[in-house]
Amino acid sequence: MRVLATTIIALRALRRNKLRSALTALGIIIGVGAVITMVSIGNGAKAQVEAQVASLGRNVVTVLPGSATTSGARGGQGSSNTLTVDDADAIRREVAGAVAVSPEVRQGWQVIGNGLNWRTSVHGVSPEFTAIRAWPLAEGRLFTDAEVRSAAKVAVIGSTVAKQLFPDVDPVGQTLRINNVPFQVLGVLTSKGFNFFGQDQDDCVHLPYTSFMSRVFRWRNTVNNIIVEAPSAAAMPRLQQEITDLLQQRRGGREPDFTVRNQLELAQTATETSRTMTALLGAIAGVSLLVGGIGIMNIMLVSVTERTREIGIRLAIGAHDRDIRLQFLIEAMILSMLGGAIGVLCGVGLAQTLSNLNGWPVLVSTSSITLAVGFSAFVGVAFGFYPAHKAAKLDPIDALRFE
Amino acid sequence: MSSPVVQLRDIRRTYISGELEVHAVRGISLDIHVGEFIAIMGASGSGKSTLMNTLGCLDRPTSGTYLLDGVNVADLDREARADLRNQKLGFVFQGFNLLPRTSALENVELPMLYAHRRVSASEMRRRAMAALEIVGLAQRADHLPSQLSGGQQQRVAIARALVNEPRLLLADEPTGNLDSKTSVEVMGVFQRLNEQGITIVMVTHELDIAQYCKRILVVRDGLVVRDEPVAGRLIASEELKKLLGAEAAAQLTSAPFGAK
Numbered sequence: 001m002r003v004l005a006t007t008i009i010a011l012r013a014l015r016r017n018k019l020r021s022a023l024t025a026l027g028i029i030i031g032v033g034a035v036i037t038m039v040s041i042g043n044g045a046k047a048q049v050e051a052q053v054a055s056l057g058r059n060v061v062t063v064l065p066g067s068a069t070t071s072g073a074r075g076g077q078g079s080s081n082t083l084t085v086d087d088a089d090a091i092r093r094e095v096a097g098a099v100a101v102s103p104e105v106r107q108g109w110q111v112i113g114n115g116l117n118w119r120t121s122v123h124g125v126s127p128e129f130t131a132i133r134a135w136p137l138a139e140g141r142l143f144t145d146a147e148v149r150s151a152a153k154v155a156v157i158g159s160t161v162a163k164q165l166f167p168d169v170d171p172v173g174q175t176l177r178i179n180n181v182p183f184q185v186l187g188v189l190t191s192k193g194f195n196f197f198g199q200d201q202d203d204c205v206h207l208p209y210t211s212f213m214s215r216v217f218r219w220r221n222t223v224n225n226i227i228v229e230a231p232s233a234a235a236m237p238r239l240q241q242e243i244t245d246l247l248q249q250r251r252g253g254r255e256p257d258f259t260v261r262n263q264l265e266l267a268q269t270a271t272e273t274s275r276t277m278t279a280l281l282g283a284i285a286g287v288s289l290l291v292g293g294i295g296i297m298n299i300m301l302v303s304v305t306e307r308t309r310e311i312g313i314r315l316a317i318g319a320h321d322r323d324i325r326l327q328f329l330i331e332a333m334i335l336s337m338l339g340g341a342i343g344v345l346c347g348v349g350l351a352q353t354l355s356n357l358n359g360w361p362v363l364v365s366t367s368s369i370t371l372a373v374g375f376s377a378f379v380g381v382a383f384g385f386y387p388a389h390k391a392a393k394l395d396p397i398d399a400l401r402f403e
Numbered sequence: 404m405s406s407p408v409v410q411l412r413d414i415r416r417t418y419i420s421g422e423l424e425v426h427a428v429r430g431i432s433l434d435i436h437v438g439e440f441i442a443i444m445g446a447s448g449s450g451k452s453t454l455m456n457t458l459g460c461l462d463r464p465t466s467g468t469y470l471l472d473g474v475n476v477a478d479l480d481r482e483a484r485a486d487l488r489n490q491k492l493g494f495v496f497q498g499f500n501l502l503p504r505t506s507a508l509e510n511v512e513l514p515m516l517y518a519h520r521r522v523s524a525s526e527m528r529r530r531a532m533a534a535l536e537i538v539g540l541a542q543r544a545d546h547l548p549s550q551l552s553g554g555q556q557q558r559v560a561i562a563r564a565l566v567n568e569p570r571l572l573l574a575d576e577p578t579g580n581l582d583s584k585t586s587v588e589v590m591g592v593f594q595r596l597n598e599q600g601i602t603i604v605m606v607t608h609e610l611d612i613a614q615y616c617k618r619i620l621v622v623r624d625g626l627v628v629r630d631e632p633v634a635g636r637l638i639a640s641e642e643l644k645k646l647l648g649a650e651a652a653a654q655l656t657s658a659p660f661g662a663k
Binding site: 002004005006008009012016017309310312313314315316317318319320321323395396397400 | 456459461462481482485486487488489490494496500501502503504505509513514516517518521563
């Protein structure tokens with residue numbers, strides 16, 4: 001093979017047909033660019049949904065009370081008051097797979113501090129909740145187990161509450177009054193933003209559950225739910241079962257008055273949504289690829305047909321069939337590589353621009369680049385090569401006569 | 404005399420056109436020696452183009468032997484014939500067949516790019532310039548075909564045919580697309596080349612063009628019906644002088660009327 005000489009021939013042929021070369025490359029640029037942009041937006045959205053799911057905490061198993069029936073009216077899930085702090089302690093004590101356990105009690109309340117007031121959600125929890133919810137503190141410190149035991153009047157607050165009550169002072173060390181009981185602010189939680197139900201997760205105050213139950217509200221021993229962290233996602237179903245068994249055992253033969261859910265179930269719904277979206281965007285990308293591919297195919301077929309006479313001249317002058325094939329292969333490869341590279345730049349650039357303009361999250365993935373470039377290059381080379389292969393087999397006399 | 408460049412023995416070429424057999428060439432035997440300058444003449448359909456394509460190794464005879472430089476072309480496959488065309492034959496076509504949008508120099512370099520022996524870029528350029536020099540177009544090396552006149556394009560084509568120093572130059576109606584004056588100029592190029600020892604075979608249907616050659620073959624119905632040396636051979640440089648003189652005279656006579 002006269003590769004070097006043929007490369008020179010191919011480069012000369014590309015150079016002398018600048019417009020045609022540019023159009024061919026443009027087909028590839030558009031195909032590659034469109035796919036990368038589409039998939040990047042889709043991946044960005046998917047990543048955002050996944051981040052929201054992750055913000056709920058890692059590998060969380062939630063125990064909810066069952067339904068209570070009052071005078072024949074069934075109250076629905078979570079309406080009974082049968083889940084207790086003792087249940088939480090039992091899980092902590094007896095379930096080996098429970099990495100961290102926290103009971104949760106909640107009450108919406110008007111809180112007062114720094115001369116301002118704000119209605120927020122007051123939570124009673126154990127210090128483990130930050131680990132379970134994957135929710136570190138932005139500043140200050142968390143309350144300790146000792147403070148839980150002594151039902152200390154301390155709190156950590158969400159960033160929204162910090163903003164509303166302490167807009168111009170450092171909230172750490174300030175005093176907060178809940179139901180006329182003063183609480184010292186120990187720390188501020190990092191901002192989690194909205195969850196995908198649209199609730200502001202930062203609009204909250206967290207107290208030790210003991211303080212919540214004994215100092216602020218006249219609360220019995222019951223809790224709204226218990227959250228338990230599993231060591232891994234895979235361990236969640238097993239942990240779920242162990243908790244169910246333990247609580248059932250503690251209730252003897254009574255009908256179960258609780259439900260144990262794991263986060264996977266929730267995550268699955270969310271992932272399902274993002275998967276649908278990815279599939280949709282993938283379909284759009286597929287259509288762009290197809291259209292781009294047809295464009296490339298057309299211009300390649302037309303250009304080779306148009307050059308039949310040129311092929312005839314080359315054959316008459318002494319080119320072998322394989323010289324012709326190699327020339328067209330090299331031409332198609334150069335155009336595909338060039339178009340592919342520019343297409344990648346355009347696609348990534350467009351994705352970034354859209355992201356900056358609209359605040360859409362975008363995620364450029366290597367796989368989409370590989371797919372787009374690979375497919376376009378394949379189409380370009382296949383449809384540049386096949387007609388050239390046919391033309392190279394022509395009788396030079398016929399090819400020369402071709403008009 | 405040395406052994407002939409071309410030896411044709413009983414060459415026959417039959418095409419199958421539908422159910423009909425067309426006998427384009429029906430037994431031509433021919434020797435062409437070094438330094439000959441042959442015109443093949445004949446009406447269309449006489450078989451002269453088939454004979455030319457056979458000589459050019461573009462077509463293979465149905466039967467008979469064709470020895471080019473002692474090699475039997477009929478035995479060679481497609482690729483070997485391509486190499487033969489590249490190394491031993493030079494082609495000049497009626498329609499010039501230059502690559503469009505490609506400079507004269509690059510057009511002339513083309514056969515060297517397909518040569519078996521690698522030629523360096525500088526050597527390629529030097530040889531292409533030398534070939535353009537021979538046809539008197541060295542100063543137009545960077546012109547595109549569209550910037551050249553028909554006669555100049557044909558001279559570029561001749562330079563391309565010469566660049567690999569072929570044993571045989573084949574020209575298929577090289578003046579067919581040219582006016583009479585340019586035709587004479589092109590024939591002048593051929594005559595100069597022939598004087599330098601290059602063997603030329605050309606097809607033409609114009610008798611006055613054939614008069615510039617040394618030997619005329621007339622083909623009819625697939626056979627050579629006449630094979631004779633040219634009597635009263637024309638010399639292109641002299642004819643050109645006559646033409647220019649006539650032109651000048653025409654201008655002189657028309658001058659009083661203020662045409663120019």
